[in-house]
Amino acid sequence: MSPRADAVRNRAKILEVAARVFAEQGAAASTEQVAAEAGVAIGTIFRHFPTKADLLAAIMKDTLAGLAARLAAPGATLFGVFTDLVASAAARRSVIDLLPGLEVAESIAQFRAVVASLLVRAQKAGEVRAEIGTDEVMALLVALCQGALRGGWSLSLQKSTLEIVFTGLRPVGSVVPGS
Incomplete structure (x- = not known):
């Protein structure tokens, strides 16, 4: 079964925003800031990327x-x-x-x-x-x-x-x- 369209969009948006935020602020940037700027709940980030290291690797x-x-x-x-x-x-x-x-x-x-x-x-x-x-x-x-x-x-x-x-x-x- 393929992922839901909204889940795919959320993941892409999270990656786009996270790449920009981490590029601007380095490791000090928070996943909470990424969630806020991506317009998703922090739980959505952790469903896709359980740890900050998982997000950075992605x-x-x-x-x-x-x-x-x-x-x-x-x-x-x-x-x-x-x-x-x-x-x-x-x-x-x-x-x-x-x-x-x-x-x-x-x-x-x-x-x-x-x-x-x-x-x-x-x-x-x-x-x-x-x-x-x-x-x-x-x-x-x-x-x-x-x-x-x-x-x-x-x-x-x-x-x-x-x-x-x-x-x-x-x-x-x-x-x-x-x-």
């Missing part, structure tokens, strides 16, 4: 699933993914800081698989050096997003930092698109 899983879907789009490119993720990280805080011990390994593995696919496509197109692996790309993505999250990067800093990384990823002597 936010991260939802975020990673959304990112994976965007990255798997036919027109997605590795450099475009870097640019989008850094811009997103620079624009807001994340629940990533609240994650220790949360069960999101499967979501992260799915996200990593999509990044690996984009890497292979970029390598086949001659845009990325063949010896670069998924581990290196994931490390760069994490480092850049953490820098953007914590550093309040301006658009010009995002652009210049990404260009340095992209230059390092490209085969020696390759022509930069648009130059």
Whole structure:
């Protein structure tokens, strides 16, 4: 039996509001505030997410699933993914800081698989050096997003930092698109 439509809507609204509230206020945000802003009773939150950790894990899983879907789009490119993720990280805080011990390994593995696919496509197109692996790309993505999250990067800093990384990823002597 599938969940009732109102239960599905409530869960989606709770996740949307909780992601924003935790991004704005960090771990200090309360589930009571989330309930009030989502227009649901606190019991509704606890029916869907028995603990705050469950709510945070659901936010991260939802975020990673959304990112994976965007990255798997036919027109997605590795450099475009870097640019989008850094811009997103620079624009807001994340629940990533609240994650220790949360069960999101499967979501992260799915996200990593999509990044690996984009890497292979970029390598086949001659845009990325063949010896670069998924581990290196994931490390760069994490480092850049953490820098953007914590550093309040301006658009010009995002652009210049990404260009340095992209230059390092490209085969020696390759022509930069648009130059």
